[in-house]
Amino acid sequence: MPRAINLRQIEIFKALIEHGTVSRAAEALYISQPAASKLLMQLEKDNGLKLFDRYKGRLFPTAQGLRLHEEVARIFVGMRQVESAIGLIKREDQGRLVIGAIPALSGAYMQRTTMSFLKRNPNVYCMVKSPSSQWIPEYVLTRVLDIGIVTARAANPYIVTEPLFEHPLLCIMPMDHPLAALKVIRPENLHDVPFVAFNTETYTGQKVASMFESYNVRTHVVLTADSNSTLCHFVAAGLGVSLVHPLFIAGVEKQVVVRPFEPTIPLDFLVCFARDARNVPLIADFANEAKATATSFIDDLAKSWA
Incomplete structure (x- = not known):
């Protein structure tokens, strides 16, 4: 009657397939090479499988060996999932908070x-x-x-x-932009100025588009973005100016010039x-x-x- 499979045998078998040689497998498990070789021989002998071909002192997995490794790898994935579940349960006992933030705030501010x-x-x-x-x-x-x-x-x-935070939109621009000489930016300052806009399907994009229409601003939109991170980085790179909520600037505040915009466009x-x-x-x-x-x-x- 074959002996029951030893977990150490399975570990060294898996390590050999993944590391290529008995010596490297032994190092990975912190055991000696002779001990690793003995475990592998016992695994084959105890279960009647030919798991390796031996050639010039090295072991190469057979078809049976590769098939067994597939099953072993699947089992070890399951063990890692159990370990993750245990860790999650422990953390839940300590306290757990799932936070949802709109994509525009999911970067540096969050x-x-x-x-x-x-x-x-x-x-x-x-x-x-x-x-x-x-x-x-x-x-x-x-x-x-x-x-x-x-x-x-x-x-x-x-x-x-x-309420979390309400503040008017601010005007951001590249560091060397001519509008940086102004203390406050107004609609007429944005006539025909290259502008990086939010998609008009977004809440901010709708507010800005409405303001442009109210003040008859001749817009020169050079790029439209859905993501505030994308928009702010294009402004920082010199493509144009934009109007954004101050929290959107988190992460790029040292790469752009920021100025108040009037009339105020509140966004809370x-x-x-x-x-x-x-x-x-x-x-x-x-x-x-x-x-x-x-x-x-x-x-x-x-x-x-x-």
Whole structure:
């Protein structure tokens, strides 16, 4: 009767297939080469399989060996999934927060907010998602998200919305742009000036397009973008100017010139969460951090045009 398979035999077998030689496989498992060779011989002998051909002192996997490796690899993937599940369960016991932020805020601003939050809550496991603004309230309601950052109040009695940060759009431009000589940018300053625009399907794009129409600005749009990161980097690269919310500038603030724009085009953000959310203290803490980070960033940014 064959002996039961030894886990160490399987480990050295897998290591040999993946590392190519017995010596490298032994090093990977921190055992001696003779011990590794003995384990491999026992694996073949105990199970009646010819797993390797031997040629000039080296082992080469046979068809049976390769077939067994496929099964072994599948088992080890399952073991890693179990380990991941165990880690997730542990983190959930410590605290878990799933955050949804519109794509425009999912970059440097969200990174700074979350890092500050985690410094005070090192045992909390955070997951950050970036769905479209229209989906965030629904995901909050169905518990896919614990907290969301959106641009419009959710018309649902089961969802709480609170102001996060309201500020007019600012004008950003390349570092050497002629408009940088002005303290304030006005609509007439943008006549025929190369402009990098948000897609008019976005909330910001609609507001800017409406302003241009109201003031009869002859627009010279050289590029349209859906992503604020894409837009800001094109401005920084010298393609043109744009109008953006200050939080969109996070991450490129040292690569562009920032100026106030008049008349003001207000754009506000809100945090939302379920009225009967399961982890209200964490949600409240994150919301406070989001507000503090936004306020601190705009205060620092304002120094550049003071």
